[in-house]
Amino acid sequence: MELKGQRASKKCLQSGILHLDLPYYKLKCMRGSLTEEKLKSVITEVIAKEKSLHEMEAEFVRLKEMRALQNFFIRHSNCESWKEAQERFPLFTTEEKLQGFRGDVIHGKCKERFLSFMHRVMATEFADRENPASKMVELLTVDCLAELSPTLTAEIPLFSGSELVFLDVPKDWTQEDLKHFLKIIKGIDIRNNVRETRYVMFPVTNPTKIQMKQVNMMASVLDEMQLGWAIAYYQYSSTTPKEQCLLTNSTFPFLVTRTSKIVKSNNHFSVPEDIAIKERDSGMVYKRQKPVKLYEELLEVLKADKSQHVIDACSGVASCAVACLSKDIKCVVLEKSAIKARLISQRLKH
Secondary structure (H helix, E strand, C coil), X not given: CCXXXXXXXXXXXXXXXXXXXXXXXXHHHHCCCCCHHHHHHHHHHHHCCCCCHHHHHHHHHHHHHHHHHHHHHHHHCCCCCHHHHHHHCCCCCCHHHHHCCCCCEECCEECHHHHHHHHHHHHHHHHHHHCCCCCCEEEEECXXXXXXXXHXXXXXXXXXXXXXXXXXXXXXXXXXXXXXXXXXXXXXXXHCCCCXXXXXXXXXXXXHHHHHHHHHHHHHHHHHCCCCEEEEEEEECCCXXXXXXXXXXXXXXXXXXXXXXXXXXXXXXXXXXXXXXECCCCCCECCCCCCHHHHHHHHHHHCCCXXXXXXXXXXXXXXXXXXXXXXCCCEEEEECCHHHHHHHHHHHXX
């Protein structure tokens, strides 16, 4: 097919070389900023019947949207070419990272979401020059059921999935809510090529009746999603002897999902109780605060991958993040409440 520049002209598309079963309007998707190499590659697959016309159109749309993102990235980062951009920003120029922003650049105009991403990319480069050590804890004020998937990618360019997720299951979550959250995390990890994810889920600490109802709900969801699980307990070491462990005000259950990794450990953790953390302005105390020592022991047992972030969802007071800092593990703290997020920020500064 004759091309003028990189565009298929209407005259060419209407010419007699086209078969009746391939009307010229089917090839309009070729118009735009597509390289001859890309055009030939896709057309070859169509001729070989490896792609349908519908798949061809979808692929050309995808290529043009990605090209638009690349061109904007090049201009905004003052690079001479996409190759230079990839060399300067290898973590931010992967197709997986840009895929979530498709459609954000139209006719050279950029939506706020991708523009914000670019600002963070440039800020990260500047921060790396000033301080080579990457930021270990990221705090996001976000609703885990509504905004989690796009926010993680947009707000944390270095995020590459998570093999370990801690969750304080909110008191008002239903089975459908928990199932939805697990599916969101699964989708995020699939896009980041994380093969398995282990979850540690904590129910409310009291009253016991609601606590056990929530444990049963969590177990039901995990069974439905075919995620093997085990129940474990933690207690405050200064109160109850281990051999007298009962579900009391100082002994609490939690669920841990299994993976193909073989983990040998006792299902009972005895840890000292931490001093309650208060929000400086309101005096608010998070009643479900768990000891940092508990998270440190769990991180040791579950062997968190230091190349990935640990997710601490519905965090409360970020005891998990404090433990991650002590173990030199990256952590993403997710908290919907603005007051709790302020409390977390205050705690992490000290």
